[in-house]
Structures are given as C-alpha cells and as structure tokens.
Amino acid sequence: MQPPLSIQQWQDRYPILCHCLTFRGASWLQTYLSADGTRSVSEYEAPYAEVIREVFRETHVAFDTIWHAEVQSMQKIQTPIFNPVVLELTHHNTPGTEMAPQKILHQSLEKQGISTLYTLTAVTQQHSIWVLEANALDTFQPLDQQLDLPLKRVWRSHLLINPASQPISISPLW
Numbered sequence: 001m002q003p004p005l006s007i008q009q010w011q012d013r014y015p016i017l018c019h020c021l022t023f024r025g026a027s028w029l030q031t032y033l034s035a036d037g038t039r040s041v042s043e044y045e046a047p048y049a050e051v052i053r054e055v056f057r058e059t060h061v062a063f064d065t066i067w068h069a070e071v072q073s074m075q076k077i078q079t080p081i082f083n084p085v086v087l088e089l090t091h092h093n094t095p096g097t098e099m100a101p102q103k104i105l106h107q108s109l110e111k112q113g114i115s116t117l118y119t120l121t122a123v124t125q126q127h128s129i130w131v132l133e134a135n136a137l138d139t140f141q142p143l144d145q146q147l148d149l150p151l152k153r154v155w156r157s158h159l160l161i162n163p164a165s166q167p168i169s170i171s172p173l174w
Contacts, residue, residue, distance in 0.1 A: 004033060004040035005061060010160055020055040032086050032157040041086055041129050067127060069120040084117065084159060087130040088152040102128060112139060
C-alpha cells in the first residue's frame with residue numbers, strides 16, 4: 001500500500017482533483033493527514049462512493065478504502081485545530097444493529113473532557129471515524145483496553161480544508 005499524498009502533493013494535485021470531482025458532481029470537503037504522513041482520511045460530498053474511486057484511479061491517487069458515510073454528530077470546525085486526533089474503529093456487528101461501543105466511547109470521552117468534533121459512520125455500520133480534540137494519544141490506550149473497543153488506529157493529524165471555502169489550513173505540530 002502506498003502512503004497518502006503529502007501536504008505538498010495535495011496542494012499540487014488539488015486543481016486536477018477538483019476538476020475531476022466537479023465534472024462528476026462531487027467535491028472535496030477536508031482531509032486529516034497523519035502527523036507522520038503514513039495515512040489520511042478525507043471527506044467528500046458525492047452522489048455515491050464509486051465517484052471518488054473513479055477520480056482517484058483517474059488521477060493516480062492511492063487509496064485503501066472508500067465508503068459512504070453519514071455524519072453522526074458534529075460541531076462547527078474552527079480553524080486552526082491544533083493536531084486533531086483521529087480514531088478509526090472497525091465494528092463487527094451486523095448492519096442495522098445498535099452500535100453500543102460508539103455510545104460507550106462517546107460517554108467515556110466526555111467524562112475525560114475530550115471533545116468530539118464529529119463522527120462519520122459507514123452506512124453499513126462497519127466502520128467509523130472520530131475526530132477529537134485531545135492533548136495526549138496515550139489517553140486512548142486505557143480506553144481501548146478498558147472498554148474493549150474495536151479501535152483500528154489512533155493518530156494525531158493535520159487538517160487540510162477545501163480551498164474553495166478558504167485556503168488550505170495546515171495545523172502546526174507542537
């Protein structure tokens with residue numbers, strides 16, 4: 001698997017990606033790029049997930065998975081967000097069942113004073129992405145073990161925002 005685009009590559013490729021997305025009735029909203037540059041999560045508005053796959057194949061942008069998601073909770077994102085934490089969860093419940101681990105995680109995060117900016121959950125309910133404001137990554141290790149959560153990855157990120165609404169915002173590393 002190839003690493004995601006770097007910040008410079010996003011800036012260089014944005015015009016062609018934007019053109020291809022617009023042509024297909026889609027748009028890029030934002031991307032969370034891990035601080036170490038090894039992974040990213042992007043949010044797009046598109047009629048269906050295959051549109052994004054087509055654009056990425058056409059523009060030779062590597063991707064791991066692309067899935068249709070629904071926003072579960074959201075706070076207005078104010079830039080700059082200094083290194084938001086991204087949680088990736090893989091759920092093993094069947095579609096249509098209640099996602100109790102998400103509710104438990106949300107309650108546990110609130111108790112620790114960690115703010116959930118928003119969550120994206122796959123319509124299949126098998127994946128979710130949580131974007132949080134948190135000071136330390138080691139806060140999540142005990143939660144994972146204590147709550148038996150299906151955490152796939154936890155990482156600190158940079159936030160890149162669609163330049164159509166404002167210039168690309170790159171949160172500095174501390």
